[in-house]
Amino acid sequence: MNNLITGLDKFNNVISDVFCPMSCKSLPGYSSNAFKGELSSRSFNKTAFSKISSGPIIANRTKEDISRVSDAYYLIKFQMEGQGIIRHNNREAKLDTGDFVICSSVEPYELEFAKTYKQTVLSIPQDTLQSMFHSPDDYLGVRMGNELPTHGILSQFVYSISQRMDILEPDSLQNMEANVLDLLITSLKAEQKLKLKTSEISETSPEIHLQQIKRFIDLHIKDYRLSVDFIAQAENISKRYLHMLFKGLDVSVSRYIQQLRLAGCYKDLRNKEFNLVSVSDIALDWGFGDVSHFYRCFKSQYQVTPRQIRLKAKV
Known part of the structure; x- marks a missing residue:
């Protein structure tokens, strides 16, 4: 061309x-x-x-x-x-x-x-x-x-x-x-x-390093590979040190990732532009590999089902 x-x-x-x-x-x-x-x-x-x-x-x-x-x-x-x-x-x-x-x-x-x-x-x-x-x-x-x-x-x-x-x-x-x-x-x-x-970030500056890890998670939140192993390898740190960084947040690394993904799904389910996209496809797009697991986590997090959120948004 x-x-x-x-x-x-x-x-x-x-x-x-x-x-x-x-x-x-x-x-x-x-x-x-x-x-x-x-x-x-x-x-x-x-x-x-x-x-x-x-x-x-x-x-x-x-x-x-x-x-x-x-x-x-x-x-x-x-x-x-x-x-x-x-x-x-x-x-x-x-x-x-x-x-x-x-x-x-x-x-x-x-x-x-x-x-x-x-x-x-x-x-x-x-x-x-x-x-x-x-x-x-x-x-x-x-x-x-x-x-x-x-x-x-x-x-x-x-x-x-x-x-x-x-x-x-x-x-x-x-x-x-x-x-x-x-x-x-x-x-x-x-x-x-x-x-x-x-890098100016080392294990002696955990607060700064935690912010870097959170930015990394935000960038890769839709990547199904995102996990403790994936983050530790990418950041060249031990899994033990990674878990230590999140202790101050009173939430595990995996739970932190899950909460961000659930929030993303919740937002899309309320967005009319996604009305023609199935709940399963939204879950998969946000990195959930198991749709049944997604439904259980969503209900536990919001006390309602994804379908109820979608129906409420249409009203």
Whole structure:
């Protein structure tokens, strides 16, 4: 797919179709009608590569935009030329040429480009990346600087592919896709090691560490894998220490997770937008693996059944 796009509204529509719904606006002093951008995209086996460039712009992925599409993707944004600012997951990443950042299509984020720029975007289904690396959400909005050797090698390789992806044979692209994914996982593991080395959080600062654990749980609350083992491994701490952190809350880790999931189900059951979604599907979406167990927990928590909550909301 190749596009030379004139006008901000048209550009907004095209990138919303290729990536996910977005809300774009031009910077003060720049005409929306005179706005120009370019986009080319190619789908591979598991992923898709897109080259994008345009004039100055601010693009927001809002909660309203997220509600318009259910597909979950990670968007790895490589800065090929110019500079950009990405605000995501309460973080701000300032990208120079050769840097990259990970964004999630199911979370709000903002992109700002004060001048013309070029990016290559690698789109990966959420399940695909999570099966290869257990906690990519921990790195949403984190600048992956090209000064780190693994990041620089990955960025250069992606740049080389993007320059030639229109002329490469499909078989060659499939092989290169596997190499890109391998390099991406290598980069994430390198970033993980760097995080552990530079982290200010240790077992001597339990209050700060507890807040980090709670943020991690919030990010992964719909992931059926979320458990004591999953958290301990992701945070590189012992299960004993994790249980100790929650003692001050007078609730176990598992119960804390369950309460958040039940609250999420309760909210959806009262939301008329979910009237056509079955109770079972809502429970599964919030990470409950056993629907019968969900019904028992819900009744114990709220003294009413999920169906009664839904009926009451319809009145």
